[in-house]
Amino acid sequence: MSRKLVIIGAGMASGRLLEHLVDAAPGAFDITLFGAEPRGNYNRIMLSPVLAGDKSYDEIVTHDAAWYRAHGITTRFGEPVVKIDRRARRVITAAGPTGYDALVIATGSAAFFIPVPGNDLPGVVGFRDMDDVETMLQAARRGGEAVVIGGGLLGLEAAAALRAQGMEVTVVHLMGHLMERQLDEAAGYLLRKELESRGITVLCDAHTRAILGHDRAEAVALEDGRVIGADLVVMAAGIRPETRLAVDAGLHVERGIVVDDAMHTSDPHIFALGECVEHDSVVYGLVAPLYDMAAVLAKTLTGHEARFRPPAISTRLKVTGVELFSAGDFATGEGREDIVFRDPARGIYKRLVLRDDRIIGIVMYGDTADASWFFDKLTCGEDIAPIRDTLIFGPAFQPGQEPASATAALPGTAEICGCNGVAKGSILAAIRAGATSLAEVKARTGASASCGGCAGLVEQILADTLGADFEAPQVQPVCACTDLGHDDIRRLIRAQKLKSIPAVMQEAGWKTSCGCHLCRPALNYYLLCEWPLEYRDDAQSRLVNERNHANIQRDGTFSVMPRMWGGMTTPAQLRAIADAAEKYDVPAVKVTGGQRIDLLGVKRDDLPAIWADLNAAGMVSGHAYSKGLRTVKTCVGTDFCRFGTQDSTGLGIRLEKILWGSWTPHKVKLAVSGCPRNCAEATCKDVGIVCVDSGYEVGVAGAAGMDLKKTEPLARVATEDEAVDLTVAFIQLYRENARYLERPYRWVERIGMDWVRARVVEDEAERAALIERFELSQSVYRKDPWAEQARPEYGPRKWQPLADLTLEAAE
Amino acid sequence: MSSTIESTTRPATAAAGKGDMGRWIDIAALDDIPPRGARVIRTRLGCIAIFRTHDDRVFALDDRCPHKGGALSDGLVHGHAVTCPLHAWVISLEDGRVQGGGEGRVGTHMVRVAAGRILIDASLATRNAA
Ligand code: SRM
Ligand SMILES: Cc1cc2nc3c(=O)[nH]c(=O)nc-3n(C[C@H](O)[C@H](O)[C@H](O)COP(=O)(O)OP(=O)(O)OC[C@H]3O[C@@H](n4cnc5c(N)ncnc54)[C@H](O)[C@@H]3O)c2cc1C
Ligand code: SF4
Ligand code: FES
Numbered sequence: 024m025s026r027k028l029v030i031i032g033a034g035m036a037s038g039r040l041l042e043h044l045v046d047a048a049p050g051a052f053d054i055t056l057f058g059a060e061p062r063g064n065y066n067r068i069m070l071s072p073v074l075a076g077d078k079s080y081d082e083i084v085t086h087d088a089a090w091y092r093a094h095g096i097t098t099r100f101g102e103p104v105v106k107i108d109r110r111a112r113r114v115i116t117a118a119g120p121t122g123y124d125a126l127v128i129a130t131g132s133a134a135f136f137i138p139v140p141g142n143d144l145p146g147v148v149g150f151r152d153m154d155d156v157e158t159m160l161q162a163a164r165r166g167g168e169a170v171v172i173g174g175g176l177l178g179l180e181a182a183a184a185l186r187a188q189g190m191e192v193t194v195v196h197l198m199g200h201l202m203e204r205q206l207d208e209a210a211g212y213l214l215r216k217e218l219e220s221r222g223i224t225v226l227c228d229a230h231t232r233a234i235l236g237h238d239r240a241e242a243v244a245l246e247d248g249r250v251i252g253a254d255l256v257v258m259a260a261g262i263r264p265e266t267r268l269a270v271d272a273g274l275h276v277e278r279g280i281v282v283d284d285a286m287h288t289s290d291p292h293i294f295a296l297g298e299c300v301e302h303d304s305v306v307y308g309l310v311a312p313l314y315d316m317a318a319v320l321a322k323t324l325t326g327h328e329a330r331f332r333p334p335a336i337s338t339r340l341k342v343t344g345v346e347l348f349s350a351g352d353f354a355t356g357e358g359r360e361d362i363v364f365r366d367p368a369r370g371i372y373k374r375l376v377l378r379d380d381r382i383i384g385i386v387m388y389g390d391t392a393d394a395s396w397f398f399d400k401l402t403c404g405e406d407i408a409p410i411r412d413t414l415i416f417g418p419a420f421q422p423g424q425e426p427a428s429a430t431a432a433l434p435g436t437a438e439i440c441g442c443n444g445v446a447k448g449s450i451l452a453a454i455r456a457g458a459t460s461l462a463e464v465k466a467r468t469g470a471s472a473s474c475g476g477c478a479g480l481v482e483q484i485l486a487d488t489l490g491a492d493f494e495a496p497q498v499q500p501v502c503a504c505t506d507l508g509h510d511d512i513r514r515l516i517r518a519q520k521l522k523s524i525p526a527v528m529q530e531a532g533w534k535t536s537c538g539c540h541l542c543r544p545a546l547n548y549y550l551l552c553e554w555p556l557e558y559r560d561d562a563q564s565r566l567v568n569e570r571n572h573a574n575i576q577r578d579g580t581f582s583v584m585p586r587m588w589g590g591m592t593t594p595a596q597l598r599a600i601a602d603a604a605e606k607y608d609v610p611a612v613k614v615t616g617g618q619r620i621d622l623l624g625v626k627r628d629d630l631p632a633i634w635a636d637l638n639a640a641g642m643v644s645g646h647a648y649s650k651g652l653r654t655v656k657t658c659v660g661t662d663f664c665r666f667g668t669q670d671s672t673g674l675g676i677r678l679e680k681i682l683w684g685s686w687t688p689h690k691v692k693l694a695v696s697g698c699p700r701n702c703a704e705a706t707c708k709d710v711g712i713v714c715v716d717s718g719y720e721v722g723v724a725g726a727a728g729m730d731l732k733k734t735e736p737l738a739r740v741a742t743e744d745e746a747v748d749l750t751v752a753f754i755q756l757y758r759e760n761a762r763y764l765e766r767p768y769r770w771v772e773r774i775g776m777d778w779v780r781a782r783v784v785e786d787e788a789e790r791a792a793l794i795e796r797f798e799l800s801q802s803v804y805r806k807d808p809w810a811e812q813a814r815p816e817y818g819p820r821k822w823q824p825l826a827d828l829t830l831e832a833a834e
Numbered sequence: 835m836s837s838t839i840e841s842t843t844r845p846a847t848a849a850a851g852k853g854d855m856g857r858w859i860d861i862a863a864l865d866d867i868p869p870r871g872a873r874v875i876r877t878r879l880g881c882i883a884i885f886r887t888h889d890d891r892v893f894a895l896d897d898r899c900p901h902k903g904g905a906l907s908d909g910l911v912h913g914h915a916v917t918c919p920l921h922a923w924v925i926s927l928e929d930g931r932v933q934g935g936g937e938g939r940v941g942t943h944m945v946r947v948a949a950g951r952i953l954i955d956a957s958l959a960t961r962n963a964a
Contacts, residue, residue: 199869208888278949304948358928359914537870537888540910540917540924563870567908567919575919579905627905819866825873825884825952826861828959 025053028324029114029121031104031268032129033058035067036297036313038085040127043321045094051325054096055121057114060152061101063091067152068310071341074156075184107272109290125324128269128280128288128295132262132308137172141234146241147256150181159255163188167254170194170243172231174201176340178259179218183342185255186223193224193251195231195243197260200525205338205349207536209365209372210388212525216370217345228559264299264306279306284330286320296320302331309336335402339391348394351384351401352376359383364415365532367432372529373415374536380408393417429507429515429531430483437518439484440470440477442778447518450481454488461485475774476760479511502541504533509762513549522554524564540566545763548650548686552758555800568648572808573630576623583609583622583633585642586683589657589675589695590618599640607633617654617692619645631822634809643683643807650764651686652693655679656704660697660714669714671697674743678750684805685797688761688770691754706734709767710750715739719746723753723779724771732768735776738784752783752790755797858946858953864890865950872907872916877958882943883907884952885927887914892952893927894945900925900938 028044030037033056041064044052056063062084069083091098099116106115107128113120134149136142148158162169163185171182174196186192194201200211201218215225230246240256264279275281275289279301286294296316298308307313312334322329337350364373369389375397376384382401387394396418400407407414433439435448445468453467464481465471471478485493498508505512512531521527524546528538538546547564562570573581585600600620604612610624625633634644646653657675661667675695682693694705695712705711707727711734713720718741722734737753740746756779761770771779782789812821867873867886874881874897881897883906891914897907904920914927924933930940944955 197865203890535913537912539912540922543910543912563868563911566910571908575908577902577920579903579908627908821873824876824881825866826875828859828875828877 025051026124027122028052028054028125028127029123030054030056030127030129031114032131032265032297032299033060033062033064033098033100034129034131034297035064035085035310036131036317037127037129038064039314039317040129040296040320041086041094041096043318044324045096047321048325049094052125054094055123056091056096056098056100057102057104057116057121058098058100059103060154062153063087063098063100065153068341070150070153070156071180071184073153074150074159074181075187075343077343080153104268107268107293109272109293112292124292126293127320127324128293128299129297130265130268130299132298133265134258135261135263136258137231137260139231139233141236141240142258144234144236144238144240144256146236146239146254147234147258149258150177151262159185159257160188162255163190165254166190168193168252169255169257170251170253171257171259172243173257173259173261174198174225174227175204175259175261176202176338178257179214180341181257181259182218182223183221183345185257186221187343190255192222193226193243193253194218195229195245195251196225196227197230199227201225201227202340202349206347206388207374207386208525209374209529209533209536210347210349210386212523212529213370213372213388214340214345214347216526262298262308264301266299269295269299277301277304284319284332285323285328286316286331287323294320294323303333305333307336309338311336335398337385337394337398339394346387346389346391348387348391348398349385350394350398351382361536362415363534363536365529367429367530367532375415377407377411380406380411382407429511430480431487432530433518439480439514439518440468440472441514441517442476443469443472445470447484450484451488454485459485459489459493476510477514479508480514483511501545502539504528504535504538504542505531506534507531509545512546513553513760516549516553522550522557524550524561544569548688548763551686551804552800555803569650571627571630572634572644572648572812573625574648578624580624580626581630582647583625583630583637584615584619584645584647585637586645586679587619587642588679589655589672591657591672591676592620596640596642599637599642603633603636606636615647617647618656619654621647628822631813631818635813638807638810638813644809646683649686650689651684651691652679652682653690654692655682656692656694656708658695658697658702660695664697666700667697667714668716669697669719669743671695671703671712671714674712674714674719674746675703677743678747681747681751681801682754684807685754685758685801686804687754687758688763689766691757691767693750707731708734710734710753712746712750717741719743721746721749724768724776726766726768728766730768735771737776737780748790748794749783751797752793753779755793756782758797758800759793857956859956859959860951860953862952863950864892864947864952867892867952870911872909872911874905874907875954875958881905881907882954882958884945884954885911885916887911887927890947892945892947894943894954895925895927895930896941896943898940899923900932900940901936906940 064086066083066085072078102116104114104116113122134151148155169185169190169192171178171194174194182192182194200208201214232246233244234240235242235244240253243251243253266276266280269280270276280295280299282295282300282302286296288295297313316331319329319331335351340347360377362375371389374386375382381404385397433447437447439447449468453464458464458467471481479498500506515531519530527546543564547561550558551560567575607629609622613621615621655675655678657672660671691709693710694703694708696703696705697714705713707725711722720739721737723737725734726732757767870888872883872885874883882894883897885893897905899918901923904918906916908919909916915924917924923936930942946953
């Protein structure tokens, strides 16, 4: 007599199980298949092409009525199982009970609806089954706007398909880059660029606050206040194993229904497979491992021995025209080696992660022709040592194949030389006309004839065009992650409008996946300087002092130094400082060489509180820790001194109020002295102003640290306003052109005072433009970081420990 | 967030014995640590830094640099390494070793991520100087 086998769920895993069973043991079971959907087994992964209009539902059906009939399978579609009665061994549906000898739970997963207000409004759909696809297609026929919440595989396939159906699509993604589970930042950047070129708006780091609407979804509101119109909202923020029946039946369930290697649940008569199960603490969300489970369970049910072993898993995105592949473990780390190939010109990125001469991870974007060749080597653990050098080029390796350079990717209109406005096309023309060296290109086009910052790029273009005939002189690279120097990177950021760290790393051909402690701070600065409004400062690319807004000390405590504008203070401020010093047990209070007071040895945990107290007394951060404006020292000037010629104190305070908060390549210090006796030591500062009877002598590029150097005269002006303008313009020129960690005196030494004077003093239009760009940047950065970071919500996010286990009861 | 991927990081030093495993304490959500960032947990034997890398892996190391005791949780995270905030030694998060030749090694601890939650080895809560 055949055993009664009941299967709950007509999905991809149970479909495969049925095939194995009817093959291996025809007639051994009397099978009843329950399905909540009003249809039989179909290829769920092809729902994306159905949504995009590339396929019809009929084309993705895997088992039709004739097949079930031919194999004697009773189908009960559209009839969800509501309860498992383990004692009586039967399942219950609306139509009543059905007994079993063996039960298989294959209920898959359900879309996870993020818990925000409005998530149950009509017009909010998951992307899981054919009904969801039909709802979306109906919405798409009416046109309008769609918001997809979640930038993973499902979300992006939905977004691309809805876009292809003519909707305006926005993807809202919580994380910093798309498909972060499968892709590294570099590939995520390329993917984003491709989707944006199709007209899809991509918002990363975006937290959904609510879905707005009265009778149906009308818009999605983000935590940062943005509101995006939405006629359709697709929830693609993850999936949850469908375990409700198993939980109610008292089976062992963790995240999924727990199964052993043979697919037994905790009840000997009940088995489970597919996305609803958890095996060895892992839950799966792709079909390959589920098919392996189906093969194992078929053996178990027919009395054979078999064990499920987690296979290597690979992912592709099913979006027409996007080539993307990811597999294995692509994290970097000790004992692992990366082979990275980037071809900026063709938008290609390939990365292999090796350990012990074996491929353990693969990420490919743009060209995935060799993906299966690599994946094969990964799954069988092949020793690749003999072909290591050419491995990344794939099986059809041609000797001499090299990635194209970053400059090869630039269009002819891209401006290479900012000083003299020379585009790449003009440089190419000069080379075609016979120029073979930097000097000749400079002579014919003017490129790199001024500050020389673009010399590296001009040489790269010479090398691209002349090939082996041109031998490029070596520039000092930023760090071991790249061959390019600081100037080249800055020019590329400008010319190619690169607005994120992954964008720079891809387009400039970085050799590592996410940089190091030398390049990340530099890139972060270059990007915020170039795109003050678009780029978001990345705290994780800053070193400790700038991330914590305080100077770290040798014992891990911090020093706190409030601003004292121009060195002026009041009894009330001094009292507040004294109170803070006592309240927080500050071990040392010192007057600094920068005319203000330092509280040394503050405990990290006390920082937000001491800042809040100082804020309350009207004081803000002194930025004593930043590559930015530090101090403006002043002398007492005309207010009190019998020799004072101008209001040096007032001018110093005015300058500090304009400049504070700005980030610069290295620190910047100013001083204003009221007469040539120079009590504020203005003649050794980055910018030093000495007041005289007839006006102001503005000097720049002094030094009194590791080097000692007198300032160079920039100009002598009659009014305070002119002195301020010159100062601001000089600092903006420095911000835009110096290399990261280059003090002004070093930078001026390299490019020459004439070049500086030409822009800041002689060219009035340029001076005004520099001031305008500085002001634009300050509209973002002229604010107190202490006030921000002392806000209560920063406590649990940053300042408090994640957990305090000293409070756990000792055993 | 997808619930389909999880990673377990077992330090090279800890024997993967079955006995004491399986007791994990849930301490926080993965999103409580910024990518390429770190936070600390306090234990009776000192602070432990919990790092989250660019690829959402999580590591737990003693929060003391083997050079002069810098708090690694205040370092800059890149790849699977952290640069110490005091004198820029680079420490591997995978095994706590100093990269590029420095002496010493930082203690590593068991941590794992499941369903977007960070779980640590329960013995860290009960460990005592005794
Ligand atoms: C607090 C202070 C010393 C004091 O007690 O007076 C100080 C303290 C430090 N200086 Fe300074 N400098 C201080 C005034 C100076 C001055 C004098 C001045 O500002 O008028 C100079 C010479 C002028 C100059 O800037 O070059 C000065 C030249 C340096 C240098 C050498 C810079 C150079 O390019 O040559 C460094 C190293 C660096 O920045 O790389 C440095 C670095 C440091 C650091 C940040 C070292 C570090 O990285 O930890 C010290 C932090 C101590 C701490 O834990 O808080 N400090 N330092 C002064 C704070 C001034 C302020 O109110 O902001
Ligand atoms: C749009 C989309 C694209 C995808 N693309 C890919 C891809 O490219 N590659 C890849 O590997 N994977 C992909 N997947 C994932 C893949 O489809 C799933 O891993 C797979 O379908 C899971 O199989 P399953 O049998 O466990 O669950 P399912 O296929 O979900 O089947 C479970 C079935 O059980 C039914 N059910 C649930 N509860 C009950 C109940 N109480 N009573 C009766 N029936 C019930 C459900 O209605 C459902 O029909 C994609 C998924 C989607 C939605
Ligand atoms: S002079 Fe040297 S020791 Fe003194 S504060 Fe400056 S950096 Fe520190
Ligand atoms: S204490 Fe870490 S490098 Fe010195």
